[in-house]
């Protein structure tokens with residue numbers, strides 16, 4: 001099929017490269033000229049394992065990019081993979097989606113066949129109440145007659161985007177008419193044949209809600225294991241053995257049970273906040289979701305209070321190991337490193353931080369959060385009176401003699417990665 005994708009960020013670029021790999025002809029439409037140029041040059045505009053090879057393989061052949069929305073006219077279906085950030089009150093900001101939908105409406109063919117597919121994460125009702133009217137008004141078109149609409153949420157994770165897309169746990173099709181489902185079936189047929197992934201056919205609002213339910217469930221699951229881990233810590237119980245054991249119960253499942261410093265990223269914080277705001281907008285008080293956020297917000301201070309138990313850090317160097325929100329990415333959106341570093345500053349500490357890839361992106365994202373960047377974990381640790389582990393990078397698990405260079409070897413591990421050893425005072429956040 002001929003497919004266009006509006007928005008070429010983490011989701012749009014991954015989707016484009018993977019659909020090209022599955023045999024479709026794909027065009028990316030983006031307002032960012034450098035992104036467009038990168039794809040046309042056969043380069044990946046973002047770093048994701050497996051992405052660069054796919055773009056290099058298909059660019060100039062089955063994959064191209066443009067800033068010109070008119071390219072959608074040559075295609076059978078268009079995905080909208082645009083950002084849906086949070087407003088100040090946490091609610092879903094749909095202004096970029098609306099602008100993209102209007103630009104699309106201005107050029108969309110009115111042949112009645114073209115399928116517009118909302119890929120972005122949007123609050124239930126948005127596809128019908130915001131995206132569809134924006135297309136209709138901009139192009140003087142009528143949904144169901146001139147074009148069709150569907151919602152197909154995305155569940156890929158950063159750092160494993162390509163692998164997740166190519167081997168999904170499920171594929172969700174939200175639509176209101178049979179022809180829309182059939183187009184989606186044709187688009188995903190090679191993937192479904194290859195992987196046997198279950199396809200869920202549902203309504204537009206249900207598809208929108210499945211995405212929020214998925215992320216809220218997982219974020220709350222992590223907060224629940226963090227709460228249990230905090231209690232374990234108080235009673236001297238190994239929280240990780242407890243998690244491994246409860247995970248053997250199929251009803252609980254072993255994944256997303258790693259307790260520690262909590263969740264960050266571009267999705268969990270934003271999506272849970274948006275669902276809370278949407279619930280409150282409907283006069284429902286989402287107590288459990290709010291509790292999950294509160295537990296998450298408390299973890300950095302718990303980490304620092306464990307450090308306080310061993311050392312007064314005022315005027316002393318403290319090493320922060322890890323800045324990205326999780327390993328395998330330089331993404332720092334929602335990273336726990338920010339409250340951790342701010343808490344250290346409040347205590348009067350001098351922060352020396354190390355991250356294998358995320359120093360630059362952190363400086364850009366949080367220019368007011370001051371620290372000295374170290375070239376290695378060893379450099380950050382040398383002379384430090386305490387160390388805190390923020391991100392579970394593999395290389396931190398290999399640290400050993402490096403701790404001997406600390407002024408006082410107190411290590412507070414927010415991610416359960418550092419090996420306990422003689423000669424260091426070790427505190428795990430939850431064990």
Ligand SMILES: NC(=O)c1ccc[n+]([C@@H]2O[C@H](COP(=O)([O-])OP(=O)(O)OC[C@H]3O[C@@H](n4cnc5c(N)ncnc54)[C@H](O)[C@@H]3O)[C@@H](O)[C@H]2O)c1
Pocket residue numbers: 006007008009010011012029030031032035081082083084096099100103119120121122154155156157158266267
């Ligand atoms: N990042 C993830 O892991 C992930 C996973 C699942 C779902 N999502 C959801 O997918 C959506 C997109 O997220 P993302 O992380 O890919 O965003 P992103 O910020 O990485 O990329 C968005 C792209 O849209 C482009 N853009 C902005 N306005 C435009 C316009 N008017 N016309 C054309 N292009 C425009 C930007 O230049 C950018 O390249 C969001 O709703 C997000 O919540 C993200």
Ligand SMILES: O=c1ccn([C@@H]2O[C@H](COP(=O)(O)OP(=O)(O)O[C@H]3O[C@H](CO)[C@@H](O)[C@H](O)[C@H]3O)[C@@H](O)[C@H]2O)c(=O)[nH]1
Pocket residue numbers: 121154155156157158159215218222255256257258259260261262263264265266267268271325326
């Ligand atoms: O057991 C766990 C698992 C995760 N985390 C933390 O949770 C956050 C999110 O991790 P992860 O889900 O791996 O990363 P994302 O790339 O943010 O992916 C989530 O958000 C995406 C965007 O919506 C969805 O598509 C994915 O399905 C969903 O997992 C990170 O800070 C992790 O450190 C834990 O603390 N313990």
